[in-house]
Amino acid sequence: MRTQLMTVWLIVVTFATIGTAGDRPLIAILVDGISDSDVAHLVSILETVLSREEQIHLLERAQIERVLVEQRLSISGLSDCDTIVKAGKLLRAEAFVLLSVEDGQGPKAEQGKSRLVRMRVAETAHGLRLWEGYETLEASQVEAAATQIAEKVRTAVDKIAQIHGPAIPVGIVDIHRVQLPEKYEPLARVLPGLLSARLGKERRIIMLERESLGTLLREKQLTEGPDEAFWNSAVLIDGYIQPGADKGIEMSLRVRRASGEEMSTLALVVDPNLPLTAVETAAGRIVPVVLDMPSSGRWEPAREAQEFFAQGGLLGSHGRYAAATVAFEAAHALQPDNVHYTGALFRNEWGARSSPEGR
Numbered sequence: 001m002r003t004q005l006m007t008v009w010l011i012v013v014t015f016a017t018i019g020t021a022g023d024r025p026l027i028a029i030l031v032d033g034i035s036d037s038d039v040a041h042l043v044s045i046l047e048t049v050l051s052r053e054e055q056i057h058l059l060e061r062a063q064i065e066r067v068l069v070e071q072r073l074s075i076s077g078l079s080d081c082d083t084i085v086k087a088g089k090l091l092r093a094e095a096f097v098l099l100s101v102e103d104g105q106g107p108k109a110e111q112g113k114s115r116l117v118r119m120r121v122a123e124t125a126h127g128l129r130l131w132e133g134y135e136t137l138e139a140s141q142v143e144a145a146a147t148q149i150a151e152k153v154r155t156a157v158d159k160i161a162q163i164h165g166p167a168i169p170v171g172i173v174d175i176h177r178v179q180l181p182e183k184y185e186p187l188a189r190v191l192p193g194l195l196s197a198r199l200g201k202e203r204r205i206i207m208l209e210r211e212s213l214g215t216l217l218r219e220k221q222l223t224e225g226p227d228e229a230f231w232n233s234a235v236l237i238d239g240y241i242q243p244g245a246d247k248g249i250e251m252s253l254r255v256r257r258a259s260g261e262e263m264s265t266l267a268l269v270v271d272p273n274l275p276l277t278a279v280e281t282a283a284g285r286i287v288p289v290v291l292d293m294p295s296s297g298r299w300e301p302a303r304e305a306q307e308f309f310a311q312g313g314l315l316g317s318h319g320r321y322a323a324a325t326v327a328f329e330a331a332h333a334l335q336p337d338n339v340h341y342t343g344a345l346f347r348n349e350w351g352a353r354s355s356p357e358g359r
Contacts, residue, residue, distance in 0.1 A: 038137055039101060042117075045146035053150075055157060067091060081127025081212060088124020095160050096122050097153055101137055102318075116318050119149055121156040126230065128169065128212050130156045134314045159206060168290055169230070171208035172196050173238040175251070180241060184249070187272050188241055190333045191251070193326065194275060195237070197304055198283045201297030205290065208234070234258040235290050241270060251278055255289055264289045275333050276301055305334035309341055312348065321352035 051058050071090050084096060098120040121131040131152050135145040159167070172195060177188040200207040237255055244250030253266040266285055270278040280299070287295040312327030328348055332341040 038142060041142045042137065042146050045143050046149055049146055049150040050153065053154060055154070084122050084124055084127040088127075091124075093124050095124060095156065096120075097149070097156070098122065099149075116314060116320075117145060117149075119152065121152060123156075123160050126169075126212075128206060129209050130159050130206065132209075134311055136314055158203065166204050167206050168204060169206045169208050169212070169234040170199055170290060171213045171234065171236050173213065173236055175239050175241065175253075178240045178242040180243060180249070184241065184272065186329055187249070187270070187275060187333075189326070190329045191241070191270075191275060191279070193330050194279045194333060195282060197330075198279050198297070198299055199286065201299050202287055202291065202295065203297070205287075205297075232257065232259045235263065237286070239266075244269060251282070253282060253286075255286055273336055301334045305331045305338070305341065308334070309344065312344060316344075316348045316351060319355060321348055321355060324348050325352070 047058060050056050068091075088094065088096070100118045102116045102118060115137045117135045117137045119131075119133050119135065120129055122129045133152065135148055137145060172192045175188055175191045175195075177184050180188075196207050199205050234257070235255060236258055237253055239251060239253035241249055241251045249270045249272055251266075251268045251270045253268075254262070255264040255266070256262050264286070266282060268278050268281050283297075283299075284295055287293075287297070308327045308331035312324040312331065315321075315327060316324035325345070325348055328341065328345045332338070332345055335341060
């Protein structure tokens, strides 16, 4: 069955001219041409939840729609950094939250029980994606989905405030395996995600995803334009895992400025059965180098594992087996003794092999 996409764009717009909102960002929610009752219900609840937030001020829908009409702006193309930046300038906006509701494959989709809501929070100064995740859109769970989205918006608002001040963009280029057999590939695959999740808990660190890394690595971004200082302040991390002493595994990491300045090199022992320890150690050594201050991020591995597990479950039940594998591997790496996470990995692998698409 061919995947059908129904796109709903929910835009969170923070205007530069705050007006009567004081220091609170003005936020507007807009749905583009969708009459789906579940979506309308989701947006209505989300507006109600966000209106209770002291640090957020909701803008009237009519005001946002008027600006869009005057600028003849279409919001359906906000899919990459450049268009997000352009739209942000036209709207005088600082942030977008983009939602796409997708009818896909998998057990739940085939039974018509639910659809996936893909959520992205992006700031518009540089087009950086601050967060991405999925929620289920079921009539019985719309309120829970709206509450989850609102929580991510609150976190993003705090990050956005840092971008115009002391924030440092950090990107993990790659961590690959060297002279290690294929069985260590899952370890090499999961380490960048865990380290990114851990570093992202630091209030002043903005983690860069792949598309933003591509923008950063364009030579012109480092030599000219108004964003020169921001991009040159970025930090890149890359490294590899290899055989270490006493038949163990060693991870080597290089930390450098995007402008080329070497900042630090790290060598750590990695237990393949408990990579969380190495991630914690690496973060504890990287953060002081990047921020010139000790780590202050709140890292809750059990909660992180649960979130990865939940995301994997949503993706797998809708036929997104490859993406689900990444999430399940992260959950298992954080809590390897949890039999539910181990079982989910096997079930997802079986689902992928049984699927006609093999996804």
